[in-house]
Amino acid sequence: MAVKLVITEGQLSEFKQKMLEHKQKPGPLMPTLHDAQHIFGCIPLQIQKIIAVELGESVAKINGVVTFYSRFSTEPKGKHIVSVCLGTACYVRGSQLVIDEMSKILQIKPGETTEDGEFTLEASRCIGACGLAPVFTIDGKVYGTTTPTIARKALQEMLGK
Template sequence: MAKVKIPVNKVQELRVICKKFNNDPGELINVLHEAQNLLGYLPAEVQEIVAEELNVSVAHVYGVVTFYSFFSMLPKGKHPISICMGTACYVRGAEKVLEEFKRRLDIKVGETTPDGKFSLSCLRCVGACGLAPVITIGERVYGRVSPEDVKKILDEY
């Protein structure tokens, strides 16, 4: 396991997040959400701190982190790209869009470009099925994306 040294102030912020949720084991998912917002991802050390604060086993935290595709143990790019693979997007060609992103960025799903600019992941439905196929980059949502749009979208960043 690659060792990551989290800055001391971030560790403190992490503990504050746990405290905000009263160190309640039932709030694990919410804590992990905020922790990922704070750091961009959830390395092993973060999971250990959360486990300690919430008094649950690290294995349990890891189980939750690996269960939900939203959580990532790898640092995301500056602009995280998510391709919706939900049913509506899928039947309207999301896979071709994904292939185009993979080709242009030369990375696989779950990876980050060497310059740290983009990362690629898949998700299941962002609740905008009327705009299928949908992708998100950071907080921004793009609808009715075709493979031909990919270059133009990437050039925006």
């Protein structure tokens, strides 16, 4: 279930001001996207269209860049980011079972955010901690040699259960 995004006039004018500053310098696209992600928490299509017009680029190009980099997102993310590595080393050691358990507890699929906006569940590529496979992170904290039971405990702690 997607969390509804509300964009305020204040956010929009702050963003447009930043974009004007970036336009004065070479290579304004990436800094503009960083600001958009920071100010709005994501870069939905309506913001991509504004960027395209202002920077004289196509929406397709903007969208291509936004969806290529994992640090950008097109939908609002939850307060807590739960990310399970599905890279090869983690996958062969059972990370699919870990993410399935997380999915069951949070009642969302990977890529989704809980309705209360608390958690986003993500499947990630290798995060470079293969020696600890299978690995997941919660708000950047790495959990290694995990199992569905460890995943359940970590989430239940956060849920206060």
